[in-house]
Amino acid sequence: MKNAKISNAVINRLPRYRRYLIELQKKGVEKISSKEFSNLIGYTASQIRQDLNNFGGFGQQGYGYSVKGLCDEINAILGLDQEYRMVLLGAGNLGQAIYKYTKTFKRGFKVCGWFEVKKDLIGTSSEGMEILDYEGLVSFVEKEKIDIGIICTDRESAQEAADRLCFAGVKGIWNFARVDIEVPPHVALEVVHLSDSLHALAYHMNDIKKKEAKEAETREHRIDKRQK
Amino acid sequence: MKNAKISNAVINRLPRYRRYLIELQKKGVEKISSKEFSNLIGYTASQIRQDLNNFGGFGQQGYGYSVKGLCDEINAILGLDQEYRMVLLGAGNLGQAIYKYTKTFKRGFKVCGWFEVKKDLIGTSSEGMEILDYEGLVSFVEKEKIDIGIICTDRESAQEAADRLCFAGVKGIWNFARVDIEVPPHVALEVVHLSDSLHALAYHMNDIKKKEAKEAETREHRIDKRQK
DNA sequence: TAGATTGTTAATCGATTAACAATC
DNA sequence: TAGATTGTTAATCGATTAACAATC
Numbered sequence: 494m495k496n497a498k499i500s501n502a503v504i505n506r507l508p509r510y511r512r513y514l515i516e517l518q519k520k521g522v523e524k525i526s527s528k529e530f531s532n533l534i535g536y537t538a539s540q541i542r543q544d545l546n547n548f549g550g551f552g553q554q555g556y557g558y559s560v561k562g563l564c565d566e567i568n569a570i571l572g573l574d575q576e577y578r579m580v581l582l583g584a585g586n587l588g589q590a591i592y593k594y595t596k597t598f599k600r601g602f603k604v605c606g607w608f609e610v611k612k613d614l615i616g617t618s619s620e621g622m623e624i625l626d627y628e629g630l631v632s633f634v635e636k637e638k639i640d641i642g643i644i645c646t647d648r649e650s651a652q653e654a655a656d657r658l659c660f661a662g663v664k665g666i667w668n669f670a671r672v673d674i675e676v677p678p679h680v681a682l683e684v685v686h687l688s689d690s691l692h693a694l695a696y697h698m699n700d701i702k703k704k705e706a707k708e709a710e711t712r713e714h715r716i717d718k719r720q721k
Numbered sequence: 722m723k724n725a726k727i728s729n730a731v732i733n734r735l736p737r738y739r740r741y742l743i744e745l746q747k748k749g750v751e752k753i754s755s756k757e758f759s760n761l762i763g764y765t766a767s768q769i770r771q772d773l774n775n776f777g778g779f780g781q782q783g784y785g786y787s788v789k790g791l792c793d794e795i796n797a798i799l800g801l802d803q804e805y806r807m808v809l810l811g812a813g814n815l816g817q818a819i820y821k822y823t824k825t826f827k828r829g830f831k832v833c834g835w836f837e838v839k840k841d842l843i844g845t846s847s848e849g850m851e852i853l854d855y856e857g858l859v860s861f862v863e864k865e866k867i868d869i870g871i872i873c874t875d876r877e878s879a880q881e882a883a884d885r886l887c888f889a890g891v892k893g894i895w896n897f898a899r900v901d902i903e904v905p906p907h908v909a910l911e912v913v914h915l916s917d918s919l920h921a922l923a924y925h926m927n928d929i930k931k932k933e934a935k936e937a938e939t940r941e942h943r944i945d946k947r948q949k
Numbered sequence: 950t951a952g953a954t955t956g957t958t959a960a961t962c963g964a965t966t967a968a969c970a971a972t973c
Numbered sequence: 974t975a976g977a978t979t980g981t982t983a984a985t986c987g988a989t990t991a992a993c994a995a996t997c
Contacts, residue, residue: 500987500988502989507920539989539991539992552955554953554954554995554997555955556954556997557954558955571923585825586821586822589821590821591818640926664926665922665926679933681922681925681926683918685915686737689733692736692801693735694895694909694910695893697910698892698909701892702892728963755979765967767968768964768965771965774979778980782973782978784973785977785979
């Protein structure tokens with residue numbers, strides 16, 4: 494494995510490569526060239542080779558890449574050959590949504606504890622898991638060797654929740670709260686703003702609509718001209 | 722508004738600008754310069770001005786930007802001055818998670834119908850909404866003037882679901898299924914791969930871990946040298 | 950050996966940042 | 974008017990693509 498800092502653009506493509514490699518394995522495909530992979534995944538063959546060579550020469554000249562071999566390498570690069578223990582903070586609608594979502598994971602990432610500040614929710618169960626008192630978070634993270642904290646609190650509580658998680662020793666934070674938070678440099682941070690994604694969708698819908706309107710106008714112009 | 726194609730990088734920053742502008746409005750701030758905004762949001766002042774000027778000159782020389790004015794402009798650009806009607810496909814764990822999530826929206830985006838293929842789920846209620854028969858999707862979309870389809874089906878059904886939504890006339894698709902789908906050019910597509918995001922988090926956690934290990938090694942080397 | 954395909958260097962493209970003239 | 978800050982052009986930086994020598 495090489496040394497220089499890998500750009501985020503590359504890292505964000507790795508999980509996608511992985512998904513396609515898993516599908517190929519399921520289909521029993523044993524090897525693939527960068528060109529074939531390009532046709533499948535939509536990146537240029539050049540980019541695929543460039544991306545992979547950030548981490549090492551996984552291919553073989555004149556042959557291509559072993560599907561299983563490459564998939565294993567990417568798993569190792571992403572750290573998916575390990576198990577991660579997580580806690581989830583917040584039991585409101587967002588928290589319940591994300592808890593539900595984590596249930597779709599087969600393995601690798603497990604929610605071990607679910608915490609909430611609001612007294613009336615503490616002690617109740619949801620989706621078969623008891624909701625714990627936020628006050629006990631730090632000792633829980635330490636005792637249960639938690640790696641990742643998922644923040645699904647409201648805007649106001651998110652930074653405080655992150656601070657406490659970092660203090661307790663998590664190595665990564667997955668933030669769904671609708672606010673940007675800061676963490677110390679030794680903690681990894683990944684942010685998901687679902688509403689930002691929906692707003693981008695709205696933009697693109699309106700963009701298409703405008704383009705169509707403009708085209709229609711151009712057509713009318715042409716008709717006008719012809720009638721003159 | 723100008724003409725040339727706006728890059729996705731710019732579009733994906735707009736919702737973020739908007740969030741900060743809403744917060745500023747709440748705090749009663751009336752104007753902001755690109756430099757002040759830069760300190761707050763973390764983009765360079767130059768980038769902020771460059772981004773905004775893709776859409777028009779919203780500022781005033783020597784003064785800055787009106788917080789409310791700019792926020793309204795961005796709302797209009799993103800199309801958030803409209804209401805969107807949505808259907809959700811899939812009532813498994815993922816579908817339930819996303820349905821729950823949509824309940825956190827105050828307004829602007831409303832799930833009007835929830836559909837599922839599996840006969841044993843059809844007719845039941847979840848989160849206070851009845852789950853409808855997928856067979857009735859097309860007529861529902863037409864009758865209810867649905868704008869957006871949210872795909873939360875399993876991998877295998879996602880493309881077929883997208884085809885049917887497009888046929889029925891939706892203008893946009895928000896895809897949460899763990900597979901890439903294709904849509905015709907007049908339909909906008911926005912993809913959310915939550916697991917990809919989690920995998921990127923795992924990468925960054927391991928990256929930090931490796932760096933720390935390497936630093937520890939360097940320290941040992943130095944101690945070794947000293948002891949010689 | 951010849952053909953294929955990688956790994957890697959060089960060229961291009963696009964996005965970000967810097968600089969500054971325009972103007973409120 | 975002088976000071977401030979935008980809008981916009983030019984310079985830089987980084988990421989993608991093209992080309993090709995290395996090699997299986």
